Amino acid sequence: MTHEGDTVNDRDAADAVNGGATVNGGATVNGGATLNGGATLNGGDGDGDAVSDGRTGTGGNGPGQAAPAIRVVIADDERLVRMGLRVVIDAEPDLTVVGEAADGAEVVPLVRELLPDVVLMDVRMPGINGIRATEQLVGGMAEPPRILVVTTFEHDDHVYDALRAGAAGFLLKRARAEEMVQAVRLVARGDSLLFPAAVRELALRHGADRRREAEADQGPIGRLTEREGQVLRLMATGLNNGEIARQLVVSQETVKTHVGSVLAKLGARDRTQAVIAAYESGFVLPR
DSSP, rough: OOOOOOOOOOOGGGGGGGOOOSSSOOOOTTSSSSGGGGOOSSSSSSSSSOOSSSOOOOOSSSOOHHHEEEEEEEOSSSSSHHHHHHHHOOOOOTEEEEEEESSSHHHHHHHHHHHSSSEOOSEEEEESSSHHHHHHHHHHHHSSEEEEEEESSSTTTHHHHHHTTTTOOOETTTHHHHHHHHHHHHHHHTTBBOOHHHHHHHHHHHSSSHHHHHOOOGGGGGGGGGHHHHHHHHHHOOOOOOHHHHTSSSSSHHHHHHHHHEEEEEEEEHHHHHHHHHHHHHHHHHO
């Protein structure tokens, strides 16, 4: 377990997480990088408007004042990966790594002590894995950090369970450095990192039993209005608020209101949780 101020001796360790590969081509990142299977990794619609879940993320202190650095904890059982992630994160002036952990047993008390904004969480760790650690943090803290799962395989079974446990999204370890830091910034300010194609595949493999259980009772999904249902289906495709607004020919403020209502009715922390609920209820079917 390490805290802020510990040194990283091998700055070439960044190669452990930055092999120059894209995260499987799809939609564009704000800087023009490509993403996994149609994923949405941007904060808005090109007009600077964030795809917000209604959370209050890390932001500025007012006109003329710099925003505080986004504080990050890294949890991964491979030391080289932790070193590489630290190099990538600490190279950005608005990001700082405040601690590291080698497994879930270390990361839970560390996060409760340091209260970071974001946790980069490996799901496959010995002892308490990333799924259990996510459950403990999300369920045991009044204001849990945003958890971004960092995984080797996009269709890893553990990823789906981590998303269900409350993770804000996931990113592949082979992501480029600029994709990694952009993802941290996005989840820190309350956005969700959705990979529609991957989530659909995981839902198809893991949601069948839950869909059968929900066939007779739509539960919270059944309380959505027709327009809220339309918004939820579009959310499941990875569209941001601006894109949904254009498709439905309404204002972004109207979409934000509908998104907030969907989250409230489903008891979802963010868009990721709402989309998973939509798949598991059968409201949205994987195709």
